[in-house]
Structures are given as C-alpha cells and as structure tokens.
Amino acid sequence: MPNTDIPNGSSRLRSLTLVPHESGLATRDFKSDQEVRWCPGCGDYAILAAFQSFLPSLEVPRENIVVVSGIGCSSRLPYYVNSYGMHSIHGRAPAIASGLAASRRDLSVWVITGDGDALSIGGNHLIHALRRNVNIKILLFNNRIYGLTKGQYSPTSERGKVTKSTPFGSLDEPFNPVSLALGAGASFVARSVDSDRKHLQSVLRAAADHEGAAFIEVFQNCPIFNDDAFAGVKQPSAPGLIRLSHGSPIRFGPEESMGLTLGAYGALEAVPASSVPSSSLVTHDETLEDPSYAFALSRLDNGDFSHTPIGVFRSVERPSYDSLMASQISEAQAASSHTDGDGDVDALAALIAGNDTWEVA
Amino acid sequence: MTKQVQELDHVIIRFAGDSGDGMQLTGDRFTQETAIFGNDLSTLPNFPAEIRAPAGTLPGVSSFQLHFADHDILTPGDAPDVLVAMNPAALAANLKDLPRGADLIVNTDEFTKRNLSKAGYDANPLDDDSIAQAYSLHPVPLTSLTVKALEDIDITRKDAERAKNMFALGLLSWLYGRPAEGTLAFLEAKFGKKPEVYKANVTAFQAGWSYGETTEDFSVRYEVKAASLARGKYRNITGNTALSYGLIAASKLSKLPLFLGSYPITPASDVLHELAKHKRFGVRTFQAEDEIAAVGSALGAAFGGSLAVTTTSGPGMVLKAETVGLAVSVELPLIVCDIQRAGPSTGMPTKTEQADLLMALFGRNGESPVPVVAAASPSDCFHAAIEAARIAVTYRTPVVLLSDGYLANGSEPWRIPEISSLPDLSAEFAFTTSPNPADNGGGFQPFRRDPATLARPWAIPGTPGLEHRIGGIEKADGAGSISYDPVNHDLMVRTRQAKIDGIAASIPDLEVDDPDGDARVLVLGWGSTYGSIGAAARRVRRAGHPVAQAHLRHLNPFPANLGDVLRRYDKILVPEINLGQLALLLRGKFLVDVISYNRVRGLPFRAAELAEAIEEVITHA
Numbered sequence: 001m002p003n004t005d006i007p008n009g010s011s012r013l014r015s016l017t018l019v020p021h022e023s024g025l026a027t028r029d030f031k032s033d034q035e036v037r038w039c040p041g042c043g044d045y046a047i048l049a050a051f052q053s054f055l056p057s058l059e060v061p062r063e064n065i066v067v068v069s070g071i072g073c074s075s076r077l078p079y080y081v082n083s084y085g086m087h088s089i090h091g092r093a094p095a096i097a098s099g100l101a102a103s104r105r106d107l108s109v110w111v112i113t114g115d116g117d118a119l120s121i122g123g124n125h126l127i128h129a130l131r132r133n134v135n136i137k138i139l140l141f142n143n144r145i146y147g148l149t150k151g152q153y154s155p156t157s158e159r160g161k162v163t164k165s166t167p168f169g170s171l172d173e174p175f176n177p178v179s180l181a182l183g184a185g186a187s188f189v190a191r192s193v194d195s196d197r198k199h200l201q202s203v204l205r206a207a208a209d210h211e212g213a214a215f216i217e218v219f220q221n222c223p224i225f226n227d228d229a230f231a232g233v234k235q236p237s238a239p240g241l242i243r244l245s246h247g248s249p250i251r252f253g254p255e256e257s258m259g260l261t262l263g264a265y266g267a268l269e270a271v272p273a274s275s276v277p278s279s280s281l282v283t284h285d286e287t288l289e290d291p292s293y294a295f296a297l298s299r300l301d302n303g304d305f306s307h308t309p310i311g312v313f314r315s316v317e318r319p320s321y322d323s324l325m326a327s328q329i330s331e332a333q334a335a336s337s338h339t340d341g342d343g344d345v346d347a348l349a350a351l352i353a354g355n356d357t358w359e360v361a
Numbered sequence: 362m363t364k365q366v367q368e369l370d371h372v373i374i375r376f377a378g379d380s381g382d383g384m385q386l387t388g389d390r391f392t393q394e395t396a397i398f399g400n401d402l403s404t405l406p407n408f409p410a411e412i413r414a415p416a417g418t419l420p421g422v423s424s425f426q427l428h429f430a431d432h433d434i435l436t437p438g439d440a441p442d443v444l445v446a447m448n449p450a451a452l453a454a455n456l457k458d459l460p461r462g463a464d465l466i467v468n469t470d471e472f473t474k475r476n477l478s479k480a481g482y483d484a485n486p487l488d489d490d491s492i493a494q495a496y497s498l499h500p501v502p503l504t505s506l507t508v509k510a511l512e513d514i515d516i517t518r519k520d521a522e523r524a525k526n527m528f529a530l531g532l533l534s535w536l537y538g539r540p541a542e543g544t545l546a547f548l549e550a551k552f553g554k555k556p557e558v559y560k561a562n563v564t565a566f567q568a569g570w571s572y573g574e575t576t577e578d579f580s581v582r583y584e585v586k587a588a589s590l591a592r593g594k595y596r597n598i599t600g601n602t603a604l605s606y607g608l609i610a611a612s613k614l615s616k617l618p619l620f621l622g623s624y625p626i627t628p629a630s631d632v633l634h635e636l637a638k639h640k641r642f643g644v645r646t647f648q649a650e651d652e653i654a655a656v657g658s659a660l661g662a663a664f665g666g667s668l669a670v671t672t673t674s675g676p677g678m679v680l681k682a683e684t685v686g687l688a689v690s691v692e693l694p695l696i697v698c699d700i701q702r703a704g705p706s707t708g709m710p711t712k713t714e715q716a717d718l719l720m721a722l723f724g725r726n727g728e729s730p731v732p733v734v735a736a737a738s739p740s741d742c743f744h745a746a747i748e749a750a751r752i753a754v755t756y757r758t759p760v761v762l763l764s765d766g767y768l769a770n771g772s773e774p775w776r777i778p779e780i781s782s783l784p785d786l787s788a789e790f791a792f793t794t795s796p797n798p799a800d801n802g803g804g805f806q807p808f809r810r811d812p813a814t815l816a817r818p819w820a821i822p823g824t825p826g827l828e829h830r831i832g833g834i835e836k837a838d839g840a841g842s843i844s845y846d847p848v849n850h851d852l853m854v855r856t857r858q859a860k861i862d863g864i865a866a867s868i869p870d871l872e873v874d875d876p877d878g879d880a881r882v883l884v885l886g887w888g889s890t891y892g893s894i895g896a897a898a899r900r901v902r903r904a905g906h907p908v909a910q911a912h913l914r915h916l917n918p919f920p921a922n923l924g925d926v927l928r929r930y931d932k933i934l935v936p937e938i939n940l941g942q943l944a945l946l947l948r949g950k951f952l953v954d955v956i957s958y959n960r961v962r963g964l965p966f967r968a969a970e971l972a973e974a975i976e977e978v979i980t981h982a
Contacts, residue, residue: 034842034843079832088833
C-alpha cells in the first residue's frame with residue numbers, strides 16, 4: 001500500500017496536501033475509452049467536459065483521483081473519466097467515498113450524484129457526510145427530475161409538477177439543496193450552472209482548495225423530461241442571476257443596478273442599489289462562521305429564479321474527519337511502546353493475552 | 362469454626378437479580394476468579410434488552426450462569442446447582458430451572474410485600490414449606506448485612522445498598538474457595554478514583570466472605586479442583602472480544618490496515634467498542650449514520666486497500682444486503698459479521714438464535730453467492746475471524762461471519778495461540794497487475810482472473826497504470842466494462858458462483874468425532890451449538906450408545922467431503938436454534954433426509970434434551 005502520510009511539500013490546493021504531485025497532464029488523459037451515452041443535449045455532457053478539462057489543473061496523477069457515484073443519469077460519469085472510479089448503488093456514494101477518503105488521505109475523492117440520488121434515497125448519507133466533514137467533493141447534478149426512470153418528479157421538483165407519477169401535480173415542497181447543505185453544517189457550499197464552464201471550473205477549484213467536505217449544486221438541464229428548467233438563469237445577463245464573489249459587494253440585474261440589504265430577522269432583500277446608501281449594501285463574505293448569512297442567501301431563491309445566487313456561499317475552515325482520525329491513530333501509535341517489525345508481533349501477542357492469564361503446566 | 366470441605370467435580374451457579382443489581386458484573390468477576398483458579402468454565406449471561414426495566418419486575422430480571430469444573434466442559438450447564446436470587450422476581454423467573462435439592466440463596470431483605478406483588482406472588486414463597494423442603498434454602502438478609510457492614514463509610518444508604526452484589530460475590534467466593542486478589546485489583550482499578558465507593562465495595566466483598574465463614578447456615582464449603590487442560594498460557598475470553606482480536610490479528614497477518622464501518626446494535630456493539638480502543642494497531646473505526654453507510658464505508662475502504670469489516674446483527678444485515686450485493690458484483694474483500702439474535706424484526710435483541718443462515722446465503726437480489734463462516738465457541742470467534750479474512754482477501758469476495766448472542770457474551774478459557782502459529786495472509790495477493798501480465802499486455806483488465814482461485818486483481822487507487830472503473834452493472838468478462846451481452850452475463854453469473862464454490866478446495870475436510878468408529882447416527886451442527894452437541898454426545902456415549910459428531914465451520918461452500926460423510930450414516934440429526942435452515946440446505950444439496958431438531962427459545966440447547974433427542978434417533982435407527 002502506498003505511503004499515505006507524506007506531505008508533498010508544495011503549495012498545493014488545500015484538499016491535496018497529502019496527494020502526490022504530477023504536472024503536465026492534459027484533458028485527454030482523463031478521457032476513458034468508454035462511449036459517452038447520455039441523451040443528446042443533456043447538461044451532463046457539459047459538466048463532464050468541464051470536469052475533465054479541470055482535472056489537469058489539480059496536478060494530481062490520474063491514479064490518485066477517484067470518482068464515486070450512486071445511481072442515476074449523472075452517476076454514469078465515472079465510467080467516462082480515466083481515473084479510478086466506482087459506480088455504486090443508489091444514494092450510497094457519500095458513504096462509500098467517506099470510507100475511502102477516511103482510510104486513504106493520498107487520494108482526491110469526488111462524488112457525483114443527482115437530486116434523486118443525493119436528496120431522496122441518499123439524503124441521510126449526504127447530510128452526515130457534510131456534518132462529518134470527510135475530505136470529499138460532492139457534485140450534485142440537479143435537473144429537478146428523475147431521468148433514468150423516465151420522468152417522475154424529484155425532491156427538487158417544484159410543487160404541482162405534472163409527471164407520469166403525479167398526473168394531477170406533485171404535492172410536496174421541494175428541497176433547496178444549498179439550504180439543506182448549510183443546515184447540515186457543511187463547511188463548503190457552492191452552486192454553479194452546467195452551461196457556464198468558466199464559472200463551474202472556478203467553483204470546482206475552490207472546492208479542491210477546501211480541506212473537508214465540499215458540496216456543489218450544479219443546475220443541469222434534462223432536455224428530455226424537464227427541458228429549460230433553468231432557463232431563468234441560463235443567460236449571462238439573466239436579471240435574477242447573482243454571481244457571488246468573496247469580498248465584493250453583491251450587485252446584479254441590468255447594469256448591476258441591484259444589490260442586497262439586510263432586512264428583518266436576518267433576511268436579505270433585493271433593492272435597487274441607488275435606493276440605499278452604498279454602506280448598506282451587502283458585501284459577500286463566504287468565510288463567516290455563523291451560517292445565517294449564507295442561509296439567507298440560499299433563501300433568496302424561491303424557485304422562480306427571480307434572485308438566484310451562484311458561486312461559493314460558504315467556505316469555512318474546520319478540521320476534516322480524516323485528519324482527526326489520522327491524528328488519533330498517530331497519537332496512539334506514538335504513545336505505544338511497540339513500534340514496528342517484531343514489535344508488532346509483540347504488541348499483538350500482548351493484546352490477545354490481556355492482563356489476566358494463567359499457566360497450565 | 363472449621364468447616365467441612367466437600368469436593369465436587371463441577372458446579373453450575375446462577376446469579377439472578379434485578380437488572381440494576383449488578384448481576385452481570387458479579388458473574389464476570391466470579392468467572393474471572395474461577396478462570397485464574399484454573400477450572401474449565403463456560404458462561405451464559407442472560408439479560409433484558411431494556412437498560413433499566415422497571416425495578417423488581419419479572420422483565421427486569423438479569424442473570425448470569427457459570428459452569429465450572431475440574432475437567433473440560435462444553436456448555437454453561439443445563440440447570441443450576443446453586444441459584445442466588447437477589448429479589449422475588451429473580452426467584453420467580455428462575456425457580457423453574459432449579460432441580461430439587463439444589464442450593465438456593467435468597468436475599469430476604471427484598472422480599473417485601475411490594476416486591477412480592479411485582480413478582481406476582483400473593484404471599485411470601487419463603488414462608489411456604491415447599492421451597493424449604495425442595496431446596497437447600499439459605500435465607501440471607503444481604504441488603505441489611507451489607508448496609509450494616511458499611512455503616513462507618515461515608516456513603517449514602519443507597520450507595521451502600523448497591524454494594525450488596527459484592528457481598529454476594531464475597532459469600533460465593535468463600536463458598537467455592539475462589540481467589541479474591543483479582544476482584545480486589547479489579548475494584549481498585551474501577552473505583553480507585555472514588556475512595557469511599559472503593560472502600561465500600563471491598564468491605565462488602567470481605568463482609569460476604571466473613572459471613573460465610575462465621576454463619577452456621579453454611580456448614581460446608583466446596584472445592585472444585587483445577588482442570589487438567591492442555592499445557593499453555595490461558596485467559597478467559599468472550600466471543601465478541603475474541604472476534605475483535607481475530608480481526609486485528611488478521612490485519613497484522615495480511616499487512617492490511619483494518620477498517621471497521623459499524624452502527625451500534627445489540628449484541629454486536631461490543632466489537633465496535635473493542636476495536637475503537639486499539640488505534641495503536643492502525644485500526645480505523647467509523648461509526649456510521651446507519652447500517653447502510655456502515656457497510657458502504659467499509660466497501661469504500663476495501664476499494665482503497667483496507668481489510669474492511671462491518672459488524673451488525675440480523676436487522677442490520679437486512680439493510681446491508683444491497684451493498685453486500687455490490688461487493689459481490691465488484692468482487693472486493695469485505696468481512697460482514699452478523700452476531701445473530703432472536704428475530705424476526707427486532708425480535709429479542711439480547712437473546713441468541715441461529716436463524717440468519719439462509720439470509721446470509723441468499724438474502725440478496727440476483728445470483729449473489731457469498732461464503733459463510735460460523736464460529737463454534739466464544740474463543741473460536743478469534744480463529745473464525747481470521748478464516749473469514751483469509752477467504753475475503755484470497756478470493757476478493759464479501760464473506761459473512763456468523764456468531765450469535767450466546768457466543769458474543771458467553772466466555773470460556775482460551776489457550777492463547779502463539780502468533781507464529783497463525784496463518785500468513787500476506788502471501789496470497791499484492792496490489793499489482795496480477796493476474797494480468799506485469800506489462801499489462803496493452804491494457805489492464807480488472808476482471809481478468811487468477812486461474813486457480815478465479816480471483817480478480819485487487820488494484821487499488823494510487824497504483825499507476827491500473828486505473829479502472831467498477832460498479833454494480835454487469836461487467837464484461839476480463840475487461841470489466843459495462844456489458845449487457847446475454848452470453849457474457851450467463852458466463853459472469855456462473856463464474857462468480859464457480860469462484861465461491863472453488864473455495865472448498867482451500868478448506869479442510871469435515872472431521873467426524875466417532876471414538877469407537879461404529880456409530881450409525883451422526884449429529885451434525887454448525888455455529889454456537891458445538892458445545893451443547895458435544896456435551897450431549899458425551900452423555901449418550903456414557904450411556905453406552907455410539908454416536909458420531911461433526912460440526913460445520915464453513916456453511917458456504919461446504920467442505921468437499923460433506924456428501925460422503927452424510928452418506929456414511931444411517932441417520933443424521935441436525936440440531937439448530939432455528940426451524941431447520943441447515944437441514945433445508947443439506948436436503949437440497951445432497952438429497953439426504955436429515956432429521957431436524959429445533960428449539961427456538963433465545964437460549965442455547967440444554968445438553969440433556971439434546972441427549973434425549975439423539976438417543977431417540979439411535980433407538981429408531
């Protein structure tokens with residue numbers, strides 16, 4: 001087994017400090033020999049292309065990248081990336097990736113999931129992976145529909161959605177994935193859009209520069225069962241699209257005429273920027289320990305895309321589970337009198353003998 | 362006063378009280394004293410699932426039975442020679458198991474009107490001559506004697522009363538000449554930081570001992586000589602501890618880091634607790650959010666090259682089934698420990714059963730063969746865990762290791778093995794291209810198989826040149842890419858089955874114990890019934906009837922000679938703590954009309970009832 005605990009010493013992205021370094025890789029190195037089989041026009045193609053052309057910038061050898069997915073259209077992605085990968089079972093990718101990342105700190109582990117996979121059948125694993133803060137990066141492709149099972153409403157579909165399983169309209173309220181992740185205590189939460197490669201890659205990079213669990217919701221179009229679900233934010237000049245940038249005043253709308261102010265009970269309100277003193281306009285800060293502001297940002301989006309922030313909502317430093325686990329082990333080993341070689345055998349013999357033994361002659 | 366000493370060859374003691382009375386601790390300590398003394402022993406803890414059932418009620422009764430002897434014994438014993446009843450409920454719940462003439466020690470202080478009524482007694486049964494006539498009754502005001510002994514110690518009356526279990530332990534330790542040093546050291550370690558509590562427990566223990574010496578009620582003390590066991594160094598061990606140590610040993614023997622993904626569940630949690638202590642061995646324990654994540658995290662760690670384990674009981678096995686199926690499909694090593702308990706559903710969490718066998722074999726969708734290994738005794742859990750690991754890493758497969766509540770909590774003396782006597786698990790594999798050619802032959806094939814074992818390469822992330830994708834979708838033979846080809850699927854289904862069937866080549870033949878070689882009846886068991894069946898077979902043979910005994914460790918695949926063994930006997934009796942699951946397998950696979958013997962009470966078999974069943978079969982053979 002490769003040594004997992006030698007820092008590579010370079011000024012690497014923060015999730016990669018124990019991962020080997022290799023430069024000079026190209027996009028083609030991450031394309032597998034498998035034929036990509038999504039429907040024509042699927043947003044997954046754009047996300048795959050953005051992901052493959054992003055991976056070389058990590059400067060991590062292919063063999064140290066692992067992509068783990070669940071079940072669903074998006075979860076086919078690992079087959080198309082020439083790294084190690086596991087296409088697992090419905091909803092369980094965060095659990096499988098957690099075990100892998102907790103035991104192998106020399107890997108860069110990515111989870112690919114969808115709205116049904118992560119928020120319905122795998123909801124429990126998602127929130128606990130985020131709470132636990134294992135060093136995994138979770139990309140949730142949100143198309144607000146079940147694609148692979150041919151078009152039932154999903155936990156992010158708007159209420160009243162008419163589908164095969166809800167001919168009279170769906171009855172339940174959708175999840176807001178960003179709100180959910182923030183509520184679960186995620187240390188890194190972001191959102192991007194399938195068609196905006198530059199933005200998506202910047203968010204992927206920010207996630208890789210975060211030690212611990214990172215959650216990225218990607219708006220993804222399903223042209224077959226839910227076409228144009230995200231039309232409201234697809235145009236760069238979309239009036240409701242709010243591009244978050246750490247340290248910058250939040251401005252959006254026609255000619256950046258709109259801004260945000262802090263309203264009652266911590267809610268954020270969209271106002272014409274000229275209507276208030278500039279000191280009242282909110283400047284984005286993704287590093288706030290208190291998640292209230294990030295949560296208020298996530299609640300701006302009520303489903304109609306009138307105000308939809310994209311970018312990094314929250315990025316705070318918190319020890320990752322795997323680093324804490326490794327510290328406990330190394331402390332226990334340092335405190336132990338037995339070290340390696342025959343010491344191992346002695347330690348094992350001492351363990352199984354325990355303290356209360358007797359001899360039969 | 363010098364007391365008469367009577368020598369016995371074996372004794373069965375049952376401590377019974379309220380679940381708040383510390384009966385498990387009392388039993389554990391008496392067991393430890395007995396182990397150090399050198400008797401052979403076997404224990405049966407029996408406690409309610411409720412942490413504190415309403416005090417004084419029948420559901421709240423907790424008991425601990427210990428059988429110790431001057432010779433080797435196999436079971437915790439059928440019926441106690443001595444019952445210690447700490448309250449009326451303990452008496453009511455256990456009296457039916459007590460044979461006439463047995464010693465009965467009762468804590469008379471607890472026989473109040475209120476407690477009698479909670480136990481369902483209209484009148485005090487101790488006032489009734491029938492008990493005094495049937496048993497050797499020793500009424501002892503345990504609580505008040507304890508409180509009186511502790512009156513100079515600065516603790517509350519309630520705390521003083523709580524030490525009454527140590528008074529009882531002291532009395533019994535005197536009665537059977539047990540060495541006290543271990544208990545005194547234990548109390549110091551446990552209560553050393555609370556001097557008054559420590560003093561109270563030691564004083565209560567000594568008061569119990571002195572009470573035995575001075576009171577005329579106990580005119581005889583007993584002696585059970587040390588057993589002549591095989592030479593070596595011994596310790597006492599429970600099944601869950603042995604299983605935990607077996608996993609750590611397997612990690613060292615395979616040179617693979619140990620990863621446990623687990624979710625707390627009775628009676629398996631103690632394996633998680635034990636392994637969590639041993640981080641110095643590089644053990645990673647991951648308490649997951651549920652049973653599914655527990656096995657999922659383990660499978661992820663297996664993908665990364667760990668010796669991966671998940672531990673659970675029946676209800677958790679059900680939840681893990683889908684992931685175990687994925688492990689079958691991706692062909693990664695995974696040890697799934699099912700510490701069985703009485704089912705279905707929640708069943709009786711603290712009671713034992715063997716009814717998960719068919720689930721272990723078949724409880725998944727599709728053709729999903731999984732090797733199954735079962736431990737036969739508490740200490741055997743150590744070796745069974747190593748065997749499960751051997752199969753998992755050699756054949757790249759999930760393996761189900763079956764233990765049960767009786768083995769998990771029961772204990773016995775264990776001759777501690779030399780580390781050098783344990784199998785080397787590191788030679789069988791390496792994280793290389795094998796069985797692909799070293800140069801990959803132009804492309805790494807993750808499902809190219811070793812011709813001998815049919816195992817595929819265990820190529821872990823971080824290994825250059827072996828990048829590959831695996832998943833639950835059917836894979837093309839060799840290349841491992843997605844395949845919906847009908848012929849390929851048929852081949853893969855058969856190949857996965859052949860790989861598991863082929864494990865039989867690596868397991869020893871089933872040995873039959875037939876001392877005179879003339880038996881016509883075979884008793885065949887598996888798992889935790891080993892001791893009861895062995896004890897029953899001894900009884901039958903002592904009565905002059907030849908009987909053969911064999912015990913299966915491998916339930917899938919079976920040992921290669923099993924069919925031959927079955928055909929050698931006129932009649933085959935298969936005792937199981939289920940409704941005949943092994944029997945169903947034997948009939949289906951070998952067309953042999955075995956006779957099932959089944960009791961599903963949440964308790965081990967009694968040797969006497971099994972002996973009777975065996976004799977019945979012999980009579981009609």
